[in-house]
């Protein structure tokens with residue numbers, strides 16, 4: 001069978017969404033195993049590195065722990081905020097390749113220093129978390145390319161989120177405190193106070 005004929009059959013019989021997913025899987029190149037459950041991959045088209053599961057993880061289970069590589073006085077594009085005025089670089093270092101998604105599959109427990117699965121995660125899924133769940137104001141605002149149905153577009157940090165989207169996400173305690181304060185400040189002037 002000629003390659004041309006195979007291409008025609010592929011485009012007629014494989015639905016668009018399936019072809020899209022196939023392309024995503026084929027494109028990713030594994031660089032190394034960073035643990036027995038996680039691999040470091042690269043997208044050859046964008047050059048972006050990311051972490052993928054190498055086996056199934058159950059909702060609520062520990063994906064990986066972290067410790068403080070170093071404290072940074074000012075947030076950077078690599079740092080993570082773990083308290084009101086506390087920004088760190090993560091240890092082990094490969095955790096810097098945890099990318100953002102508006103439809104994340106893990107969250108950060110800053111008290112226990114753990115990344116926890118938000119849902120069941122299949123093998124070969126990219127691991128992502130919601131950056132505004134830890135960051136009040138992003139050092140580097142960026143246009144999200146997560147392609148999720150509810151993608152928020154420009155990611156600027158928790159202080160810029162609309163209150164309608166807040167129930168979708170699990171935030172760290174320092175962000176929850178800030179959000180409560182922020183929302184009460186935004187209360188309309190004619191709304192009665194309830195003390």
Ligand SMILES: [Zn+2]
Nearest residue numbers: 102144146151
């Ligand atoms: Zn997004």
